[in-house]
Amino acid sequence: MTTEHTRTTTPEPGEQPGGEATALWAETAVREAAAQEATVQEAAVREAGHLHRPSREDQVLERIERARRGKARIREDLVTLAHGAGGKATHTLIEAVFLESFRNPLLEPLGDGAVIGDLALTTDSFVVKPLFFPGGDIGDLAVNGTVNDLAMCGATPRYLSAGFILEEGFPIADLRRITASMAAAAQAAGVWIVTGDTKVVENGKADGCYITTAGVGTLNRNTALSATAVTPGDAVIVSGPIGEHGMTIMLARGELDLEAHLTSDTAPLHDLTARLLSACDRADDGPAHGAAHGAVRCLRDATRGGVATVLNEIATASQVSIVLDENAIPVHPAVRGACELLGIDPLYVACEGRMVAVVAADHADAALNALRAHPLGSDAAIIGRAGDDPPGLVLLKTCFGGTRIVDLLVGDPLPRIC
Amino acid sequence: MRFVDEYRDAGQARALAAQMAALCRPGRAYKLMEVCGGHTHTIYKHGLEDYLPDAVTLIHGPGCPVCVIPMGRLDDAIHIAEQPDVIMTSFGDMMRVPGGRGSFLDAKARGADIRMVYSPLDALKIARQNPRKRVVFMAIGFETTAPSTAMTVLRAETEGIHNFSVFCNHVTIIPAIKAILDSPDLHLDGFIGPGHVSAVIGCRPYEFIAHTYGKPLVVTGFEPLDVLRAVYQILTQLAEGRSQVENQYARVVPWNGNAKALNVISRVMELRPYFEWRGLGSISHSALKMTEKYAAYDAERIFQIPGVRVADPKACQCGEVLKGVLKPWECKVFGTACTPETPIGTCMVSSEGACAAYYNFGRFSRERVKEATRR
Numbered sequence: 059m060t061t062e063h064t065r066t067t068t069p070e071p072g073e074q075p076g077g078e079a080t081a082l083w084a085e086t087a088v089r090e091a092a093a094q095e096a097t098v099q100e101a102a103v104r105e106a107g108h109l110h111r112p113s114r115e116d117q118v119l120e121r122i123e124r125a126r127r128g129k130a131r132i133r134e135d136l137v138t139l140a141h142g143a144g145g146k147a148t149h150t151l152i153e154a155v156f157l158e159s160f161r162n163p164l165l166e167p168l169g170d171g172a173v174i175g176d177l178a179l180t181t182d183s184f185v186v187k188p189l190f191f192p193g194g195d196i197g198d199l200a201v202n203g204t205v206n207d208l209a210m211c212g213a214t215p216r217y218l219s220a221g222f223i224l225e226e227g228f229p230i231a232d233l234r235r236i237t238a239s240m241a242a243a244a245q246a247a248g249v250w251i252v253t254g255d256t257k258v259v260e261n262g263k264a265d266g267c268y269i270t271t272a273g274v275g276t277l278n279r280n281t282a283l284s285a286t287a288v289t290p291g292d293a294v295i296v297s298g299p300i301g302e303h304g305m306t307i308m309l310a311r312g313e314l315d316l317e318a319h320l321t322s323d324t325a326p327l328h329d330l331t332a333r334l335l336s337a338c339d340r341a342d343d344g345p346a347h348g349a350a351h352g353a354v355r356c357l358r359d360a361t362r363g364g365v366a367t368v369l370n371e372i373a374t375a376s377q378v379s380i381v382l383d384e385n386a387i388p389v390h391p392a393v394r395g396a397c398e399l400l401g402i403d404p405l406y407v408a409c410e411g412r413m414v415a416v417v418a419a420d421h422a423d424a425a426l427n428a429l430r431a432h433p434l435g436s437d438a439a440i441i442g443r444a445g446d447d448p449p450g451l452v453l454l455k456t457c458f459g460g461t462r463i464v465d466l467l468v469g470d471p472l473p474r475i476c
Numbered sequence: 477m478r479f480v481d482e483y484r485d486a487g488q489a490r491a492l493a494a495q496m497a498a499l500c501r502p503g504r505a506y507k508l509m510e511v512c513g514g515h516t517h518t519i520y521k522h523g524l525e526d527y528l529p530d531a532v533t534l535i536h537g538p539g540c541p542v543c544v545i546p547m548g549r550l551d552d553a554i555h556i557a558e559q560p561d562v563i564m565t566s567f568g569d570m571m572r573v574p575g576g577r578g579s580f581l582d583a584k585a586r587g588a589d590i591r592m593v594y595s596p597l598d599a600l601k602i603a604r605q606n607p608r609k610r611v612v613f614m615a616i617g618f619e620t621t622a623p624s625t626a627m628t629v630l631r632a633e634t635e636g637i638h639n640f641s642v643f644c645n646h647v648t649i650i651p652a653i654k655a656i657l658d659s660p661d662l663h664l665d666g667f668i669g670p671g672h673v674s675a676v677i678g679c680r681p682y683e684f685i686a687h688t689y690g691k692p693l694v695v696t697g698f699e700p701l702d703v704l705r706a707v708y709q710i711l712t713q714l715a716e717g718r719s720q721v722e723n724q725y726a727r728v729v730p731w732n733g734n735a736k737a738l739n740v741i742s743r744v745m746e747l748r749p750y751f752e753w754r755g756l757g758s759i760s761h762s763a764l765k766m767t768e769k770y771a772a773y774d775a776e777r778i779f780q781i782p783g784v785r786v787a788d789p790k791a792c793q794c795g796e797v798l799k800g801v802l803k804p805w806e807c808k809v810f811g812t813a814c815t816p817e818t819p820i821g822t823c824m825v826s827s828e829g830a831c832a833a834y835y836n837f838g839r840f841s842r843e844r845v846k847e848a849t850r851r
Binding site: 075076077078079080081082083084085087088090091092094095114115118119121122125133134136137138139140146147150313314379381401403445447448451453454455456457458459460461462463465468 | 484486489490517520521522523524525526527547548572574575576577578579581582584585586593594598700781782783784785786787788789791792805806809810811812813814815816817818820827835836844845846847848849
């Protein structure tokens with residue numbers, strides 16, 4: 059091809075038949091950010107009496123952290139798919155719309171469920187496509203998902219509700235298959251499905267079947283688990299190889315022309331969490347621990363957004379850093395291979411039967427042994443530690459010996475997966 | 477994945493780090509540009525900067541195909557997507573890119589039928605399955621992806637599929653590099669040449685960079701050791717006072733390129749007189765359009781596109797960042813008005829863009845990060 063090139067900053071005549079325009083939204087964003095920054099600077103000057111001047115890069119980084127900590131704001135006029143992807147857009151939607159409207163002390167922690175006295179309450183909706191996939195279907199996913207949310211509160215799951223939105227024309231045989239696997243999953247988890255609801259919408263208004271479950275569990279320990287309870291030095295544990303559910307769904311959709319022997323990891327985790335909590339309580343006979351929290355600081359199931367999203371939420375809530383060791387993170391070879399091919403980081407891929415546990419350093423071994431003694435935790439591993447600086451940041455020591463930041467995801471790495 | 481592990485050995489990386497440090501002349505700073513967004517991704521994913529001597533700075537170049545599409549072109553694509561009976565198809569990383577009036581995702585929320593595909597052949601499949609719809613493929617990318625777009629058009633012709641067309645935004649890498657080399661405020665010492673693009677065009681087209689502009693260029697692959705070896709080879713050339721084009725990626729890149737792929741491109745596409753690049757301005761002969769012969773598959777001719785140029789806001793300094801004059805954090809709007817969630821400039825748009833990569837993976841000063849990971 060040619061090597062003669064000229065470059066101009068303005069278009070050539072005839073090149074842009076439609077003339078010029080401005081991106082108004084961008085100009086507005088620039089103006090608003092400048093105004094906000096000026097206000098913050100004025101406040102800082104008033105407070106300190108002078109302008110605090112660290113290095114220019116540090117100033118910029120401070121400015122960015124302020125912008126990140128600022129109140130969540132939605133710029134879009136319409137809901138987009140990004141709002142459901144579990145990353146930054148989802149957080150913004152939840153904080154700017156739902157929390158803003160419903161604000162109360164039980165909701166504010168934004169945990170997997172709400173703890174009310176000795177009860178835990180949670181709800182979850184399931185819109186997975188395809189409805190049936192290797193290792194499970196929307197039915198057991200809907201039961202396990204809610205059972206796990208209760209388990210992550212430290213509760214014993216007791217009763218579930220199930221709401222169905224069905225599309226006109228959906229085969230009854232498929233519905234029976236789904237309810238059969240829900241029944242089996244409920245039996246395995248020791249819960250009853252005690253109430254429900256059914257709606258049918260016109261053909262084309264839903265993808266066959268959507269399910270919403272809610273669940274109630276009972277708490278049998280005094281110390282609350284909380285994403286705010288993590289302290290520097292705590293160990294970060296995953297209960298098994300990550301990303302299997304998300305990658306299974308992605309491959310099952312058949313859009314990628316990739317094949318791998320993968321099955322979803324969907325499983326109820328209540329028994330695993332019960333063993334973990336009791337093992338750590340038993341090991342807790344030494345010096346008294348901080349009164350507010352036990353040795354197990356926090357449990358989270360790593361669903362939408364994967365382990366990376368959960369850890370970012372914990373790091374922010376507890377204002378700690380979390381440093382991960384890439385070599386220690388268990389990943390099935392087929393998941394790793396598919397992630398390499400697709401350019402996806404397994405840390406962001408959803409699991410439906412894996413959890414993250416943050417445990418006091420002196421209980422890490424007891425916790426790990428308890429998890430590994432259970433079939434669902436046989437490949438559990440300590441993948442990192444909490445530190446004090448930089449607060450709110452998740453870092454990864456790469457296999458290659460470098461370091462990088464593991465931030466909340468902005469876009470959607472995957473199609474709908476739960 | 478053994479073939480990958482071979483290029484991810486931390487021991488070899490440490491050895492290279494020591495050799496690179498020995499090649500740096502005391503007191504001299506080295507600014508090298510990795511042209512390709514794929515390299516930027518590798519650098520951050522594996523934390524390669526930890527192995528580089530302090531004197532070496534990597535500048536992230538214009539080689540992210542998503543980032544270089546100007547806002548006006550995206551508005552044109554959305555206009556096409558909003559026409560009756562149209563299914564617009566696009567790679568996933570294009571979905572969030574904002575134009576003058578929002579992104580594909582926003583247009584989809586307003587009701588346009590925009591679908592994510594993984595290759596142009598997927599788009600052709602959708603055309604086959606929906607004979608009453610007009611299926612348009614939003615074609616983006618350098619010489620890397622242009623052959624598969626061209627192949628798909630040829631396939632559509634052979635199969636007699638008439639409801640498929642391409643909105644062609646393919647760009648060519650050499651004019652962009654030349655535009656950067658010609659800018660008066662340039663401060664670059666050498667280039668890490670793109671791997672996938674070179675597998676198509678070969679290494680010869682870069683020779684003017686070494687001969688006319690006196691800058692070393694090393695073509696390399698996307699594994700972490702590939703990138704470190706390329707930096708080592710550039711530093712070696714600089715230490716020896718040489719400027720040559722070297723091929724570190726001979727396992728994939730033939731010196732003369734892939735004649736078959738180039739031939740397929742030229743059967744279906746030809747150079748445009750001008751094309752606007754986000755952040756770089758209008759560059760002559762820097763992009764491809766469909767030829768007259770394939771007008772029936774050219775969305776630009778089938779649909780009346782508005783063709784409105786949308787200027788980036790003045791506060792946005794992407795051009796300077798792309799040329800290596802400014803670091804991402806030195807831009808006035810970096811991290812406040814312009815973030816990965818609401819990108820304003822080209823460099824923040826895709827995760828391979830220089831600013832997005834810095835924001836996601838390198839936002840904290842190296843000292844603080846090193847201190848945190850040491851404990």
